[in-house]
Amino acid sequence: MASPDLSRIAGNIAALNSLYSLQNINQSLTAAQTRLSSGKRINSAEDDPAGLRFATKFMVRAEGLQVAMDAIGDAKNLLSVTEGGLRKINDILVKVRNKAEEAVSDTLGTEERSAISAQITEFLGEVDTIVSQTKWNNNALIDGTFTGKTFQIGADSGDTLSYGLSQAHDVTGTGTAGLALSTVSVDSAVNATAYMASVAAAISTVSTSLASVGSTMARLTFQEQNLTVAHANTEAAYNRIMNANMAREQVEASKFLILQQTATAMLAQANSTPQYILSLFR
Secondary structure (H helix, E strand, O other), rough: OOOOOOOOOOOHHHHHHHHHHHHHHHHHHHHHHHHHHHEEEEOOOHHHHHHHHHHHHHHHHHHHHHHHHHHHHHHHHHHHHHHHHHHHHHHHHHHHHHHHHHHHHHOOOHHHHHOOOOOOOHHHHHHHHHHHOOEEEEEEOOOOEEEEEEEEEEOOOOOEEEEEEEEEOOOOHHHHHOOOOOOOOOOOOHHHHHHHHHHHHHHHHHHHHHHHHHHOOOOOOHHHHHHHHHHHHEEEEEHHEEOOOOOHHHHHHHHHHHHHHHHHHHHHHHHHHHHHHHHHHH
């Protein structure tokens, strides 16, 4: 700052210096108060241009990770619906196998085997009902058509997981087209034994599908845990750059409030100092 010449009263350099200091203090106080009121360290680009750029990148990344976690949650819910349908089908097939096993025994007559056949047919009808009702957003999940699907599992465009269940689980058809159980034949011990083997194969097919769904769910859980840690760390980095340290800003605000008062007092004193020159005219 310029040194004042107290003998030259047309220009009050001391007052200008005090005014300059007061203006700087007011600016610093305003910045501290703004940070305290908003909770943000960066309230405009001029506060920290480079910091704002980094913080924006972290914010975009954090929000992308959150969207990915939501997508994983939806995918796990879809797989849970799939698993529920397959489990119920598996339970029904176990009952079907047990009924077929009953029909193997020659202690049963024609009427008893006929009743068992009718019961098995009803059970299998429920299997087809479950297959048709196991849906997600109107998409069938276990009829063999839910294939070539993509789950978003990360914040970037290439972070995806391919999924599909090509095995149909209705009782009609053969091989991968279905469980091949539509022809119920338990009218003799030989036929009941053969049907038991068919049901056992169907149970194995359903179990394989359950294992596939379970492994996909486990993978999604691992990815979800990884994203949770990444999201927390990204939020921490954003917070450190963008958000204000409230304790420090409060200290700064208190300091500048005191300096504002002293600077105002010094400005008033500087404005009155040139009056001493009047003593020369007495």
